[in-house]
Amino acid sequence: MSEREIIILDDANALSVRAAEEIVYVAGEAICINGQFTLCLTGGATPVDIYSMMATRFNLSVDWKEVQFFWGDERCVPPDNEASNFGLANRSMLSKLALSPAQIHRIRGEDPPVAAAAAYEEELVRFFSLGDGEFPRFDLVLLGLGDDGHCASLFPGSPLIFEQRRMVATVEIEAPQRRRVTLTPPVLNNAARIMFIVAGEKKAEAVKNALEGPNAPSRFPAQIINPTEGAVTWLLDRSAASLLSGSLSG
Ligand code: 6PG
Secondary structure (H helix, E strand, O other), X not given: XXXXXEEEEOOHHHHHHHHHHHHHHHHHHHHHHHOOEEXXXXXXXXXXXXHHHHHOOOHHHOOHHHEEEEEOEEEOOOOOOOOOHHHHHHHHOHHHOOOOHXXXXXXXXXXXXXXXXXXXXXXXXXXXXXXXXXXXXXXXXXXXXXXOOOEOOEOOOOHHHHOXXXXXXXXXXXXXXXXXXEEOHHHHOOOOEEEEEEOOHHHHHHHHHHHHOOOOOOOOHHHHOOOOOOEEEEEEEOOXXXXXXXXXXX
């Protein structure tokens, strides 16, 4: 069982500041120990403020040339499309930092999904020098939580929740941005640290189910996130935490 911490902040702004502070701390530690920081970014709307803060008030707190950026999932759209997870991170953070292209390991949403998944898997193998059956170990994986309980692009009912072998998979869902590419649980769970970032009342039920619901990862995919040798932090604002029992929300 991994180490789990739940931190509840007053509002979405306090949550963003705290998330940025945590990223700065983990980055400093990783760069000090390993000479680099491998950061796996999340998509969705919640991280935009965090990414913007990283590039502005926290800009001088990170040695950006030592940071390697990856993504937990991508929508199958071109990088300049508004729905692109790379595009979102690029607009709010990456384009404002002095980075070299070699630091950005994006999922190519503009390519056919199967090809994009294969290319991303190859990139992970190359970058992390993985042997057969090995998984990358990210220093930090950021994850959001959908109202329906999904994280990365692991949606309720998807067999990918129980994937054990593949690192990257394609996903087709009945929603806008139907085609996606996602990392699988064995990759996410091999991270040294995972940080969920969840804000807003409409996420309260998903948070409750993930943290206190019956053990049913197929219905509540975030429950599959349980790093083998790592820690999970849940950063919640009060609204997202509002349905948690007193012992967790106090
Ligand atoms: C994506 C994601 C996804 C996201 C959640 C929460 O590409 O959509 O990476 O897992 O984190 O849907 O998204 P919001 O922050 O927009 O609520």
